[in-house]
Amino acid sequence: xxxxxxxxxxxxxxxxxxxxxxxxxxxxxxxxxxxxxxxxxxxxxxxxxxxxxxxxxxxxxxxxxxxxxxxxxxxxxxxxxxxxxxxxxxxxxxxxxxxxxxxxxxxxxxxxxxxxxxxxxxxxxxxxxxxxxxxxxxxxxxxxxxxxxxxxxxxxxxxxxxxxxxxxxxxxxxxxxxxxxxxxxxxxxxxxxxxxxxxxxxxxxxxxxxxxxxxxxxxxxxxxxxxxxxxxxxxxxxxxxxxxxxxxxxxxxxxxxxxxxxxxxxxxxxxxxxxxxxxxxxxxxxxxxxxxxxxxxxxxxxxx
Numbered sequence: 001x002x003x004x005x006x007x008x009x010x011x012x013x014x015x016x017x018x019x020x021x022x023x024x025x026x027x028x029x030x031x032x033x034x035x036x037x038x039x040x041x042x043x044x045x046x047x048x049x050x051x052x053x054x055x056x057x058x059x060x061x062x063x064x065x066x067x068x069x070x071x072x073x074x075x076x077x078x079x080x081x082x083x084x085x086x087x088x089x090x091x092x093x094x095x096x097x098x099x100x101x102x103x104x105x106x107x108x109x110x111x112x113x114x115x116x117x118x119x120x121x122x123x124x125x126x127x128x129x130x131x132x133x134x135x136x137x138x139x140x141x142x143x144x145x146x147x148x149x150x151x152x153x154x155x156x157x158x159x160x161x162x163x164x165x166x167x168x169x170x171x172x173x174x175x176x177x178x179x180x181x182x183x184x185x186x187x188x189x190x191x192x193x194x195x196x197x198x199x200x201x202x203x204x205x206x207x208x209x210x211x212x213x214x215x216x217x218x219x220x221x222x223x224x225x226x227x228x229x230x231x232x233x234x235x236x237x238x239x240x241x242x243x244x245x246x247x248x249x250x251x252x253x254x255x256x257x258x259x260x261x262x263x264x265x266x267x268x269x270x271x272x273x274x275x276x277x278x279x280x281x282x283x284x285x286x287x288x289x290x291x292x293x294x295x296x297x298x299x300x301x302x303x304x
Contacts, residue, residue, distance in 0.1 A: 004029055008024065008297075009086040009293055009294065011083070011233065013272075014262065015270070015292075016292055020270075022232065023231065024048045024296070025050060026050045028050065028051070028052045029091070029096070044073045050071050051087045052068065054066060054069065064103075079169060082233055084235075102114060112128055124290055126289070129239040129286050132243030135163060135165075137162060137163060137172070141195065142162045145162055149174070150187075156175055159248075165240035171241070172204050175206075175207060179218055181208065203221055203223040203224050203226075206219065215257055215260060221234040232271050233271035234273075242277070255277065259276070260273075273289060
């Protein structure tokens with residue numbers, strides 16, 4: 001089997017001028033002949049999320065322009081926001097996208113739409129997420145989460161609740177009263193995984209609203225079982241957060257402004273994800289996630 005083309009990217013960096021921001025991903029193009037075992041093996045070697053682009057549709061998915069599969073070192077995922085943004089970005093750069101304004105992508109979470117805005121400073125990729133759901137969790141589980149994070153009720157944002165929220169994957173939103181509380185968190189990964197298993201979540205997403213007027217939020221992501229302790233930028237979590245903030249009245253249905261979610265700063269990998277609601281006749285039908293992308297060149301060129 002001919003190895004698929006691999007491209008190393010950093011997705012959602014806060015600045016394109018810095019080399020240490022964003023969430024790394026490796027995108028493998030023309031991966032149709034790869035087995036699940038081969039995909040996971042390559043992902044384990046990389047140590048981060050990887051996206052695999054298949055030219056054909058898979059399973060019983062409706063017709064789409066192409067399909068994607070996503071892996072972290074420990075398992076396959078239904079959807080990965082930053083890998084999808086990265087895949088569309090590199091395919092646009094290579095001239096591999098169909099000549100349309102948008103493309104549809106089959107994933108295990110359903111059909112995802114993507115569009116490319118060609119701005120003066122470079123193309124910007126927007127990836128769709130469906131309308132989110134928000135659910136309360138049991139008080140006993142909320143206490144377990146606070147114990148795991150070594151925080152108290154006084155550390156939570158007044159009037160807010162710990163809740164699960166989901167667009168493609170369920171995240172546990174943990175509202176904190178400020179950046180100082182957010183930055184001191186250092187949970188045990190095993191405990192995070194055990195609690196997430198109880199509440200049907202794929203990760204803790206503690207956050208603090210740092211500028212309500214400009215819709216700026218700082219967040220951190222502690223995954224359930226990815227194979228690493230913290231994630232520097234999580235698109236599907238930021239999408240889920242937007243619907244949690246909508247429930248709390250921080251965002252409104254009629255807003256045309258983007259939500260700016262800053263993540264990875266505590267890790268030394270400053271990232272920023274933008275989220276904007278998709279409206280249909282004044283009703284929210286989902287949201288767009290977007291951000292900057294930078295190609296990481298190893299030994300002067302990626303594997304081609």
